Amino acid sequence: MNKKLVAALSGGAALVLTLTACGDDSGEKLDSWAKTFCDSAQSQFKKIQNANSAMQTADAGTVDSKKVQQTDSKAFQQISDAYASLAKSLDKAGAPPTDDGSSSQKAAVKELNELSKGYTELRKQVDGLDTSDKLKFADGLRTLSDGISKLNKQSEAAFKKLESGDVGKSMARQSGCQSQSGGTTAPSAKASD
Secondary structure: OHHHHHHHHHHHHHHHHHHHHHOOOOOHHHHHHHHHHHHHHHHHHHHHHHHHHHHHHHHHOOOHHHHHHHHOOOOOOOOHHHHHHHHHOOOHHHHOOOOOOOHHHHHHHHHHHHHHHHEEEEEEHHHOOOOOHHHHHHHHHHHHHHHHHHHHHHHHHHHOOOHHHHHHHHHHOOOOOOOOOOOOOOOOOOOOO
């Protein structure tokens, strides 16, 4: 019942991890900027992945609704905190040394903060779901999944702009911004009720 929710969440994490566009370009200042951000961001990416994994485990089909609710609530808060930390890391790194680096960085920081707020709101919503009725609970989770999808769509433009061109290439070379093995799935991952 929670697979769409997990797939949507994974999409949010994948969105952040798409900062790892492939490529090779040199530029010491840009590589230094990317290293500053990616080194501090690595632990936050891991927190998002761990939260997604916890929700997938809770949806093994043998876990009762109350446990799923508790797991999802904790995961939403972890994801919210991780996005807030990513925003701070990106803000602290400053604008990448490119022509439109400042506007791209500011837009991405804003979107990361909005994602953080959105996941805090989703945590509040999952906490309010009725776990005594499995069907109502499943319907509530589907509604939350729609909210997650909306959050992800709102942030795509800023991330695409930040990861474009040489910035994305420099970030791709940093170990802190590279996908971990068993990383998140793309938003298009198949999911069923």
